Amino acid sequence: MSDDKEYAIELEKVSKEYPPHGKAGAVSALRDVTVHLRAGTSIAIRGDSGSGKTTLLNLLGGMDSASQGRVVVGGWDLGHLSEPDLCEYRATKVGFVFQTFNLLPELTALENVELPMEAVRTGRSERTARATRLLESVGMGERTRHRPGRLSGGEQQRVAIARALANDPDVILADEPTGNLDQRSRNVVLRLLQTVREKYGTTIVIVTHDPSVAASCEKEYRIKKGNLRWVADHAPVVTSSADDDEEDDDEPSPDDGDRSDR
Numbered sequence: 001m002s003d004d005k006e007y008a009i010e011l012e013k014v015s016k017e018y019p020p021h022g023k024a025g026a027v028s029a030l031r032d033v034t035v036h037l038r039a040g041t042s043i044a045i046r047g048d049s050g051s052g053k054t055t056l057l058n059l060l061g062g063m064d065s066a067s068q069g070r071v072v073v074g075g076w077d078l079g080h081l082s083e084p085d086l087c088e089y090r091a092t093k094v095g096f097v098f099q100t101f102n103l104l105p106e107l108t109a110l111e112n113v114e115l116p117m118e119a120v121r122t123g124r125s126e127r128t129a130r131a132t133r134l135l136e137s138v139g140m141g142e143r144t145r146h147r148p149g150r151l152s153g154g155e156q157q158r159v160a161i162a163r164a165l166a167n168d169p170d171v172i173l174a175d176e177p178t179g180n181l182d183q184r185s186r187n188v189v190l191r192l193l194q195t196v197r198e199k200y201g202t203t204i205v206i207v208t209h210d211p212s213v214a215a216s217c218e219k220e221y222r223i224k225k226g227n228l229r230w231v232a233d234h235a236p237v238v239t240s241s242a243d244d245d246e247e248d249d250d251e252p253s254p255d256d257g258d259r260s261d262r
Ligand SMILES: Nc1ncnc2c1ncn2[C@@H]1O[C@H](COP(=O)(O)OP(=O)(O)O)[C@@H](O)[C@H]1O
Pocket: 018, 019, 027, 028, 029, 047, 048, 049, 050, 051, 052, 053, 054, 055, 056
């Protein structure tokens, strides 16, 4: 652990090279990236396909290591963790949200959200109670027994957000979280992520190539060929708007028509 608790995320001159493989040459996926983010910030990183977005999230998530530089998240210096500490970090400090939701199809929504808690040996009753609460908080309280195949894309992503929150992480890392959603579900998911930030003080990192996603975050960065730069700050999104038409999404009923993005 580092002493500096001021920042939730610190990247200091971080580079990532993938070594040559077969006929493919070496790739410089991140170049000298430096960024400091305070806890409870939401940040969007925009960039074209191949610009290094997923690589950056993988480093923040402790799924891969930097070639050079320092990655510190929530005071954990990821380059200097033992394998057991790294496992604990991945399981409890960060939550992942993916473009393709990545729920386990044979498990119910509730079981999917319980899974990360099972991994850290949370007791059954506590697990079930917390998973139920989290599903309620993302507007999925009526669907806890549904399997992913019976949920729309937007609903699956809400379950995935509840799963990401299961072990109360400091940071949520979202890789194109709205890439597979229609506009309506996209807005619901973006608002939900901002609500999470407000409610729990979670730091939210969203990578996307969608310019409108960036506007929902407080800070917007751009990544190009592995180079990251700040582009804009945005006013925080007010998530408690009463005058929108997505209201009914917060209390989904089994036969609402929102299946277009499944
Ligand atoms: N495991 C890997 N091995 C080799 N090259 C990779 C690997 N993962 C990504 N790359 C390369 O690194 C660059 C950045 O990829 P990535 O981070 O996936 O970009 P993005 O998520 O923005 O599309 C690309 O040129 C990609 O081909």
